[in-house]
Amino acid sequence: MxxxxxxxxxxxxxxxxxxxxxxxxxxxxxxxxxxxxxxxxxxxxxxxxxxxxxxxxxxxxxxxxxxxxxxxxxxxxxxxxxxxxxxxxxxxxxxxxxxxxxxxxxxxxxxxxxxxxxxKKFFKWVNLRRDLAKNYSKKLEGLKFVKLPVYNKNNFFDTYNSYVLKVKKRDQLKKFLKKKGIEVFSHLEKGVHLEKNLIKKKNHLPNTEKIGREVISLPIYPELTQKNQNYIIKQIYNFYERQ
Missing domain, CATH: 3.40.640.10 (Type I PLP-dependent aspartate aminotransferase-like (Major domain))
Known part of the structure; x- marks a missing residue:
């Protein structure tokens, strides 16, 4: 397995x-x-x-x-x-x-x-990532069109290689944030089953495709300052307040 x-x-x-x-x-x-x-x-x-x-x-x-x-x-x-x-x-x-x-x-x-x-500095950097993730979750909680990562803190120690949201109007949000100087990614937007050169048999995976249309990764790295992170959060709010 x-x-x-x-x-x-x-x-x-x-x-x-x-x-x-x-x-x-x-x-x-x-x-x-x-x-x-x-x-x-x-x-x-x-x-x-x-x-x-x-x-x-x-x-x-x-x-x-x-x-x-x-x-x-x-x-x-x-x-x-x-x-x-x-x-x-x-x-x-x-x-x-x-x-x-x-x-x-x-x-x-x-x-x-x-x-x-x-x-030697790995866990120092991980703790900074964890603080950034905690701040994202705290300040984006309750935003209508944003679904936060669901984590069970009791059993898991997460290192936050990425901070991934599921959002409505993902592509429009990406364009908006890019105009504001914010780089975001949507790594999982296309499932392997949709790659015509790799898969001969056509498959329909609705949950995979739905998630692929919604996921977006926000900036998260040890050098990200609180000021810059709050700017990112503010712009996400600005986008959805216009919807």
């Missing part, structure tokens, strides 16, 4: 682990957006056989270019990954042996060093 954690929030792993146990399934976690997030005080990437993380510049822990890493307690998975990341080869002092086909997926030393330096 491939479990995908999104937006800095761990999935409800209690239910997922119950399903996996019932059907005798193994779990692999896509935790690209959720480094540092926890469920019941347990980190993403530690629930299954392996967890995959991204160091892309838009992730919380990031490097200047593409990169990533994997967590596992399985020696077999570790050895296979070490082969696959380096063209399927093993190097010794005297020779090089190719055991299988592989890829060029090595994280270079400079990017690894940058990630290690940033790791």
């Amino acid at each position: 491939l479990v995908v954690h999104l937006n800095g929030r761990c999935c409800d792993m209690k239910k997922i682990l119950q399903i996996a146990k019932k059907h005798k399934l193994k779990i692999i976690e896509d935790a690209a957006q959720c480094f540092g997030a926890k469920y019941n005080n347990k980190y993403t990437g530690t629930f299954g056989l392996a967890g995959a993380f991204s160091l892309h510049p838009m992730k919380i822990l990031n490097v200047p270019g593409d990169g990533g890493f994997l967590t596992t307690n399985s020696k077999k998975i570790y050895n296979n990954v070490m082969l696959l990341r380096d063209h399927g080869r093993i190097k010794t002092e005297n020779k090089e042996i190719r055991k299988c086909y592989g890829f060029n997926s090595r994280l270079d030393n400079i990017h690894a060093a940058i990630a290690l330096i940033k790791l």
Whole structure:
């Protein structure tokens, strides 16, 4: 079972682990957006056989270019990954042996060093993100056309890779905010089932398509000042007050 954690929030792993146990399934976690997030005080990437993380510049822990890493307690998975990341080869002092086909997926030393330096400040930055998310939720609560993220604070520790709303008139709001100098994103606006070059069989997924028309990600990063965040919130109010 491939479990995908999104937006800095761990999935409800209690239910997922119950399903996996019932059907005798193994779990692999896509935790690209959720480094540092926890469920019941347990980190993403530690629930299954392996967890995959991204160091892309838009992730919380990031490097200047593409990169990533994997967590596992399985020696077999570790050895296979070490082969696959380096063209399927093993190097010794005297020779090089190719055991299988592989890829060029090595994280270079400079990017690894940058990630290690940033790791020391990681939870300081996460706490700043959490404060920003709390301020968004407090000040946007009750706005008629905006649905806030629903979080269970008792069991989850969220790192807020993104702060995602569901809103009415999403595309018009995006254009309005852009004119006001505010950059927002709608990463999930098109489901994979709508990609004609990838999917041969036509599928109708109404809930996916509805969410795709509504989601919008607001700016959230440690350097965002309270003054600038309040400006963003004010402009969202200004837009909906005109509707």
